[in-house]
Amino acid sequence: MFRTMSLLRALIGTSRLVRHTPRLLAALPPDDDVLLDPPDSRLAPALVAAALDDPEPAAKLLATTRDAAEWEDRDRYAIRLSTFAYRRDGWLEHWLATAPGDPDALLVKAQLAVRRAWESPARAERLAEVGPLIEAAAAAAPEDPVPWRLALDHARGTHASPAVFETLWEQAVRRAPHHYGSHVAALTYLSAQCCGLRGETPRTPHAAHHECFDFAEQAAEDALPGSLVQALPVRAAFEQLVAGPRAGHPVCGDRIDAAADRALALSARHPAGHLWPGEVRNLLVYVLAARGRWPEALAEFGRIGPHASSFPWSLTADDPLRGFLDARSRAVREVARRTPLRAARPEPYPAGWGEADGDGRAGPSGHYA
Template identity: 30%
Template sequence: MLWLLKSRERKAVFAMMKEAKRRGVEIDELKNVLTPEEFAALLPPEKPKFKGKIPDVTRWGLPADTEVSAKEYWTDEEILAVQASTARGEWEGAAALLASTWGNWDRRNLVNGALGEAAAADDGWLRAWREARPGDPGAALVDAESLVHVAWEVRSGLQAKHVTEDQFAAFFRVLEQAEEAVHEAAALAPDDPTPWVTALAIAMGRQYENDQYRAVWAELVARDPHHRGAHSRALQYWCPKWFGSDELMWEFAMTAAAKSPKLAPLLLVAAHESEFRDVPAWRDPRVSGALDGIVAWIDGEGRDHPATRGDRAYAAKALVENGRFDEAVEQFRQLGTRADGGMWAYSGDARGEFLATRYAACFGATRP
């Protein structure tokens, strides 16, 4: 049935068959013996997504294409240090770092996410923390977040039609445990909005109805009405692809943008969600009219905000789509070699989308 596959897919299958024969294994076993880099090397290159003459981006002071990577990685030195210590089974550094974020809720959410991910992979250090400090709100917080990560690992990132009944049953079972853990964390630290950010993820996974979701949202905004991570999660809930609609998505984004400059980039996320459904939005006045303020935020006061790298990806795309090529080049200059922003990955080819948009920016920009 190879003739049913696209040309690139056929070439990939033949390459894998050849490699499997060379290694003396079945083709299905290749994934167990190849590194991700070796597997990627078997795939023939995709045709460029950019249709014009590809510019030499280094003339604009941008990194060469070969240096660009979509690999996700942390650059925060404090988080990296704690990840290293938890990998050794130590919990004291994690506890201290999380405690230091009290009151800086956006950063607290970032750190909690990193610790939750680490605990989902190996929770030995978290169990030691909870045993050493019973009733510690930080440990309870990480426990709840880790369970959300575990739940999604059990479910997998596949479309619902490809997820088995057993996977779904386990997914919902772990989310129920996560919800219990959230309530514990919230009771131990009533002023902390962070448990309610985790609760938003649980609400989406458990398929809360709109009014149920609004009840969780009310708890969050009562503690931090401008929480960026919470707003980003909530926007996804109100998207048509989840439990909202086009109208509700835009209403949420517009209301958020009116509250704080750091929430204005949600308009770009809404535009991208619309465009992904083939609904033109990049030049919508709600987007084009907000671009100046968004760029001013991410290049100024919000430069070091946890969400800024992702916001730059959206801003670069919006600037290109609005013909503001020189400004888009500046955003790519800040992004450097990193194509790991969530926006780029929607098509399944993050690096290709990054490069294509960067080509378009340089192609339309004034000469360097």
């Protein structure tokens, strides 16, 4: 009897996969169309020019973000430009040679130096050497929080004490109280050090995760509804999901689900397919999948569209793009397997899910942009 029931369940599951998988896949961009970390329309020309050893578009882009106090964009662009310079830095050397005191060039230089030091076998020693570069970038643009975010990352790598970190944190939030990058740096420090921003007393891993959630949830409460800081709790959830099994303590399931709910609300405030919240959406689908919330995860993959991000997949797979595609394929299978044979479409998908747009491609709300 039990064998018969098992066979019946297997047959039903296979029938559901056969019926629903093609429709679910048609509502997503094909694997070959998915790009890893694609640049937006402002960054792309700067990268093309940098490939030709021309730093002027990058200089104009970062100067614009600084003048307009577009700190989130400035942070992302500085990281992407330094990533490009990691492999090909002739354009950056030319920029620094012609404008040695340019605050934007100094920022990219410092970001690049920190990355190279971080990846060195002699990390602590190399990081100690690049401290003056961060200080120069901060001094060149006193109002800019991004060098202070970089200083927070640097402090984590040099194992700075909580008291030192607190001083840097105060400088960062004084310039931009809700800067997402600075908050991520602070949260990552908390997770790595197993202690709070205030006080020197070490914490157990279990207590440390609670402190991370406390910090992230309070920051989200204080932030505006559309701010990326609203996604800080889901970042804390990811940290616990990755570290929890190794640390050997229970996962804070209720807090992880609440963090995912908050991030879903943030994602819903932004158009599907947009790059700006793309990394947050990639992080969110990882957490949703880990919690077995497959319909919500698949709907979020639809909002991501063809824009995969290296984070978090670079931390969970050798090939981040393959990791993204594998996670998306599993979400399709899990939703298909759970959908009744006669259901028109799984819920809770957004209106328009799976409907083709003008060029025949299907997507959430009929389009990706």
